[in-house]
Amino acid sequence: MQDSRNDTEQGGRKLTRRGLFLGTGAAALLAAGCALFQRFSSTASVKVESFSTPASGQKKRILIITGSGRENGNSDILAAAFAKGAREAGHSVELFSSARTPMLACMHCEKCWSTGKPCVIEDNFEKLWPLLERTDLLVFCSPLYWYNFSGHIKCVMDRLYPYSKKEKLRDLPIKESMLLMCGESHFLRSFTGPAEAYRQTLGFKGWKDRGRLFVTGVHKLGDMAGHPALATAEDMGRNA
Numbered sequence: 001m002q003d004s005r006n007d008t009e010q011g012g013r014k015l016t017r018r019g020l021f022l023g024t025g026a027a028a029l030l031a032a033g034c035a036l037f038q039r040f041s042s043t044a045s046v047k048v049e050s051f052s053t054p055a056s057g058q059k060k061r062i063l064i065i066t067g068s069g070r071e072n073g074n075s076d077i078l079a080a081a082f083a084k085g086a087r088e089a090g091h092s093v094e095l096f097s098s099a100r101t102p103m104l105a106c107m108h109c110e111k112c113w114s115t116g117k118p119c120v121i122e123d124n125f126e127k128l129w130p131l132l133e134r135t136d137l138l139v140f141c142s143p144l145y146w147y148n149f150s151g152h153i154k155c156v157m158d159r160l161y162p163y164s165k166k167e168k169l170r171d172l173p174i175k176e177s178m179l180l181m182c183g184e185s186h187f188l189r190s191f192t193g194p195a196e197a198y199r200q201t202l203g204f205k206g207w208k209d210r211g212r213l214f215v216t217g218v219h220k221l222g223d224m225a226g227h228p229a230l231a232t233a234e235d236m237g238r239n240a
């Protein structure tokens with residue numbers, strides 16, 4: 001009895017040691033896995049779609065409309081990188097925050113141009129339309145909200161309605177557009193909705209698509225800082 005109890009205790013200690021060994025091994029594997037995941041998620045999560053359309057060499061008037069209320073948030077950082085590249089290339093760049101200068105969505109009142117101005121609603125669109133009317137290349141830079149553009153950006157898009165009417169007094173000089181987006185999702189397919197809306201909007205407006213950049217896997221404030229996608233955004237700006 002005595003011996004067998006000792007055996008069991010001995011066996012128990014052996015089992016415990018093996019368990020400890022296995023546990024340590026599993027923890028080391030888990031740590032290595034986490035490190036690998038972090039490394040990969042910071043680089044493999046850069047999803048880029050860009051175009052072979054070469055820059056024309058012309059200096060352009062570029063307007064970047066940002067769509068996040070979070071100051072210095074991920075999309076703001078992306079927009080700043082694009083702006084840096086574009087300014088370095090000699091383009092003139094203006095930024096307009098559609099979240100911090102918010103406007104209503106279109107009310108479909110059909111009173112466009114009735115006062116000589118594109119819209120009768122007296123809100124921040126009054127600050128935006130003069131910028132739009134001196135833009136060659138329009139860049140939308142939005143965080144992904146519910147698999148779509150942010151509502152702020154969508155309001156801006158709605159307010160382009162007066163320029164799409166047959167009876168418009170003026171048209172926009174915009175000829176080209178770009179789309180920059182970021183989101184928490186690790187899947188490029190999460191951007192399918194806004195990418196398609198962008199594509200069809202450009203088709204409708206006759207604007208040339210000059211590039212798209214989707215950055216997955218960024219969520220917390222500052223996640224975009226030092227991100228490899230910034231170099232891509234800067235290049236896109238430089239080649240605008």
Ligand SMILES: Cc1cc2nc3c(=O)[nH]c(=O)nc-3n(C[C@H](O)[C@H](O)[C@H](O)COP(=O)(O)O)c2cc1C
Nearest residue numbers: 068073074075143144145146147183184185218219
């Ligand atoms: C209202 C809201 C909706 C969101 N919806 C999505 C979503 O559908 N998919 C996603 O991947 N991330 C979603 N996010 C996360 C943001 O896209 C992500 O945090 C992004 O990096 C924020 O960019 P910002 O710092 O420029 O605001 C959402 C965030 C908010 C506040």
